[in-house]
Amino acid sequence: MSVADQTQNMAAPAxxxxxxxxxxxxxxxxxxxxxxxxxxxxxxxxxxxxxxASLVFTFTDLQLTKPDEVQFVGLANYRTLLKDQYVGKSxxxxxxxxxxxxxxxxxxxxxxxxxxxxxNLWGRRLFRTLFYMPYxxxxxxxxxxxxxxxxxxxxxxxxxxxxxxxxxxxxxxNSTWIYPALLMIGIWGTGNAMLTLLASMxxxxxxxxxxxxxxxxxxxxxxxxxxxxxxxxxxFYNLILATIALFRYFDIPYILSRGTGGPNDxxxxxxxxxxxxxxxxxRMGYGATLAWLMFVVALVVTIFLFVTARKWVYxxxxxx
Amino acid sequence: MTRxxxxxxxLLAVMSTLVVPSSPAQAQDGEPVTVTWFIGLGxxxxxxxxxxxxxxxEQFNAEHDDIELELVVADFDxxxxxxxxxxxxxDAPDIIGPVGIxxxxxxxxxxxxxxPIIDELDYDLSRWNPSLIEFYRDPVxxxxxxxxxxxxxxxxxxxxxxxxxxVDYPPQTFGEPxxxxxxxxxxxxxxxxxxxxxxxxxxNATSADFDPQNIVQFGFAPQWWGDDIRSAVTSPFGAGTFYxxxxxxxxxxxxxxxxIKWIYAGWHDDHFMPNYDYQQxxxxxxxxxxxxxxxxxAYSHLWYTCCLLDVPNWDIAVVPSYEGEYTAKMxxxxxxxxxxxxxxxxxxxxxxxxxxxxxxxxxxxxxxATPADxxxxxxxxxxxxxxxxxxVNWDVVLESANYPDNPNHESWLPNYSEAVVAIQNxxxxxxxTPGLDVDAEIDNLLATLQPxxxxxxE
Numbered sequence: 049m050s051v052a053d054q055t056q057n058m059a060a061p062a063x064x065x066x067x068x069x070x071x072x073x074x075x076x077x078x079x080x081x082x083x084x085x086x087x088x089x090x091x092x093x094x095x096x097x098x099x100x101a102s103l104v105f106t107f108t109d110l111q112l113t114k115p116d117e118v119q120f121v122g123l124a125n126y127r128t129l130l131k132d133q134y135v136g137k138s139x140x141x142x143x144x145x146x147x148x149x150x151x152x153x154x155x156x157x158x159x160x161x162x163x164x165x166x167x168n169l170w171g172r173r174l175f176r177t178l179f180y181m182p183y184x185x186x187x188x189x190x191x192x193x194x195x196x197x198x199x200x201x202x203x204x205x206x207x208x209x210x211x212x213x214x215x216x217x218x219x220x221x222n223s224t225w226i227y228p229a230l231l232m233i234g235i236w237g238t239g240n241a242m243l244t245l246l247a248s249m250x251x252x253x254x255x256x257x258x259x260x261x262x263x264x265x266x267x268x269x270x271x272x273x274x275x276x277x278x279x280x281x282x283x284f285y286n287l288i289l290a291t292i293a294l295f296r297y298f299d300i301p302y303i304l305s306r307g308t309g310g311p312n313d314x315x316x317x318x319x320x321x322x323x324x325x326x327x328x329x330x331r332m333g334y335g336a337t338l339a340w341l342m343f344v345v346a347l348v349v350t351i352f353l354f355v356t357a358r359k360w361v362y363x364x365x366x367x368x
Numbered sequence: 369m370t371r372x373x374x375x376x377x378x379l380l381a382v383m384s385t386l387v388v389p390s391s392p393a394q395a396q397d398g399e400p401v402t403v404t405w406f407i408g409l410g411x412x413x414x415x416x417x418x419x420x421x422x423x424x425x426e427q428f429n430a431e432h433d434d435i436e437l438e439l440v441v442a443d444f445d446x447x448x449x450x451x452x453x454x455x456x457x458x459d460a461p462d463i464i465g466p467v468g469i470x471x472x473x474x475x476x477x478x479x480x481x482x483x484p485i486i487d488e489l490d491y492d493l494s495r496w497n498p499s500l501i502e503f504y505r506d507p508v509x510x511x512x513x514x515x516x517x518x519x520x521x522x523x524x525x526x527x528x529x530x531x532x533x534x535v536d537y538p539p540q541t542f543g544e545p546x547x548x549x550x551x552x553x554x555x556x557x558x559x560x561x562x563x564x565x566x567x568x569x570x571x572n573a574t575s576a577d578f579d580p581q582n583i584v585q586f587g588f589a590p591q592w593w594g595d596d597i598r599s600a601v602t603s604p605f606g607a608g609t610f611y612x613x614x615x616x617x618x619x620x621x622x623x624x625x626x627x628i629k630w631i632y633a634g635w636h637d638d639h640f641m642p643n644y645d646y647q648q649x650x651x652x653x654x655x656x657x658x659x660x661x662x663x664x665x666a667y668s669h670l671w672y673t674c675c676l677l678d679v680p681n682w683d684i685a686v687v688p689s690y691e692g693e694y695t696a697k698m699x700x701x702x703x704x705x706x707x708x709x710x711x712x713x714x715x716x717x718x719x720x721x722x723x724x725x726x727x728x729x730x731x732x733x734x735x736x737a738t739p740a741d742x743x744x745x746x747x748x749x750x751x752x753x754x755x756x757x758x759x760v761n762w763d764v765v766l767e768s769a770n771y772p773d774n775p776n777h778e779s780w781l782p783n784y785s786e787a788v789v790a791i792q793n794x795x796x797x798x799x800x801t802p803g804l805d806v807d808a809e810i811d812n813l814l815a816t817l818q819p820x821x822x823x824x825x826e
Contacts, residue, residue: 112452
């Protein structure tokens with residue numbers, strides 16, 4: 049008998065184990081599963097089962113209002129997917145906006161974090177609070193506030209531009225200006241990304257900065273050669289979050305366009321089209337197919353980001 | 369290992385019974401049958417509505433030992449999703465409503481045919497005008513509802529704004545000319561509306577100095593038109609539909625084509641109607657335009673009295689004519705039993721209680737709806753008079769009920785939800801975009817609708 053076994057048996061007389069039959073190790077494993085079981089049940093019931101169900105739905109013509117009439121339609125929904133002009137259109141809208149919004153969603157919080165990390169800035173704590181606070185306002189409220197702020201006739205922004213002698217555009221119903229309007233609203237909520245990047249910057253060892261300065265490095269060199277590489281894990285983390293958020297982008301364009309995806313379908317993001325098909329048209333089977341398409345596209349993009357991350361994300365303790 | 373797995377499975381199963389709600393208990397002998405009433409697809413969501421509905425449920429349950437009436441209330445914005453989910457999950461309510469024609473279209477094919485129950489119970493339908501009963505009879509589904517409430521439509525006008533502009537009020541009797549002797553028609557409505565549309569400098573829309581970028585008061589607006597051009601154009605331009613049932617084609621009736629041009633000019637050229645930006649502005653309360661006191665006339669239904677909180681001195685007038693014909697579009701709300709009900713007879717008892725029983729007067733008052741049962745009409749109007757003390761000519765309501773739109777502007781279209789979304793998108797596009805070729809845009813709309821209709825046929 050090994051020392052470990054002896055110890056185990058000494059610590060666990062038969063009368064104190066579960067049902068009087070399990071060893072301490074087995075008891076620990078048992079209770080481990082017990083404590084994990086709420087999560088496991090939640091995962092099975094609320095994640096895995098709905099995912100499997102939605103995959104099954106893709107092979108049916110399910111309508112929520114007529115569940116008794118559901119029929120197996122094979123791959124018909126997938127064939128519809130290939131013919132549906134709005135699928136390509138809404139994917140293009142989503143990916144185009146992503147190309148514009150993703151860099152901005154990283155650059156602006158990074159710039160703000162750099163600014164707020166500066167020892168020369170007066171009232172840093174106040175500014176950190178002020179920049180973070182908008183993130184705490186519910187996005188629905190923010191959207192309605194911006195709906196008024198950007199109104200072409202009565203919005204404060206155009207009134208301000210009027211004072212400067214500039215005729216403000218129709219921010220919310222003009223194909224050229226709607227994306228800048230959406231970006232403005234998005235920037236309003238960059239507080240969280242800013243805060244995580246700021247926290248990451250503050251973990252950079254000060255001796256690295258001191259050594260660099262001794263070697264004559266200027267602020268730009270210090271930032272590009274020391275700060276930036278060392279916070280790349282946090283940049284990558286924010287990049288992944290922003291990518292997923294953009295694939296889930298719905299609330300803001302839905303409220304601003306009143307669900308139309310207008311003007312001229314330029315805000316017909318994929319999720320708006322998915323919502324329209326599944327819930328407004330009550331074509332749940334086809335809606336599930338659209339949802340799975342989005343899942344696959346998001347998965348591919350995320351895998352791509354992880355693969356490329358190996359080339360530019362620096363992990364001090366290794367890539368694991 | 370097998371034992372561990374078995375224990376784990378048993379444990380998970382036990383815990384699952386704790387977290388997963390059990391199925392609703394089935395009625396046992398002697399126990400009351402539960403009938404659920406779903407509210408949210410139309411009226412019913414306002415606080416004053418809910419108080420009346422709760423009182424009805426309480427009263428019903430106190431009077432009935434054999435039926436337990438339960439309310440399920442959803443916010444209007446999510447009511448379709450909520451109801452659809454309830455149906456899909458096997459928890460379909462027994463009764464839905466009040467719901468209008470458009471709201472019912474989303475659930476076409478799921479309503480219980482009441483005729484067999486009516487025959488079985490020898491239920492008396494004579495209290496209602498037979499034409500109203502036929503209104504709810506579908507050739508395929510049968511009699512899907514009983515009449516409850518109607519909401520005639522008319523012009524709401526703000527006396528104070530008319531007085532301030534020195535403009536005469538619109539007529540309150542059908543056939544009556546405008547104060548200057550001209551016929552009260554769409555041209556006169558346009559003229560009067562432009563006189564009442566003012567910019568920040570006090571110029572009206574007929575003035576050469578009028579500044580359309582700084583309008584502070586509008587002459588006319590369709591109130592809460594649901595971004596649906598069918599609602600905006602029917603009154604005053606007459607009834608119509610986008611679907612030709614004989615040919616299966618999407619088409620635009622001539623009266624609607626002309627009406628849409630009139631409306632489009634009102635938004636973008638004549639400026640007497642608020643375009644998209646103005647309608648969304650704070651100045652017009654982002655939608656409740658007439659209540660802002662910055663719109664002189666608004667076209668709506670009787671139910672709009674719910675939300676006229678800040679206009680102290682309003683009255684109502686008749687719709688203007690178009691080519692000598694009057695059309696006052698109609699909304700009609702009622703309650704319907706879903707075919708999924710397990711207790712059709714008990715549900716019918718509740719339905720009777722709501723549309724013809726003790727609950728009816730209180731609900732009609734709460735919803736500000738004209739009773740379909742004419743016995744209750746005068747008390748209903750007397751009650752409205754007590755609420756709105758500025759003196760409203762309620763005869764307009766009664767007279768307007770004689771000019772309903774047929775076909776109704778919310779009447780069924782193939783692939784209804786998809787077609788309506790297309791119409792709404794197009795309507796918003798027209799309201800928001802100046803400088804369009806209206807005829808070409810109408811052709812675009814028809815080209816969009818045709819495949820939607822075709823898909824339904826497939």
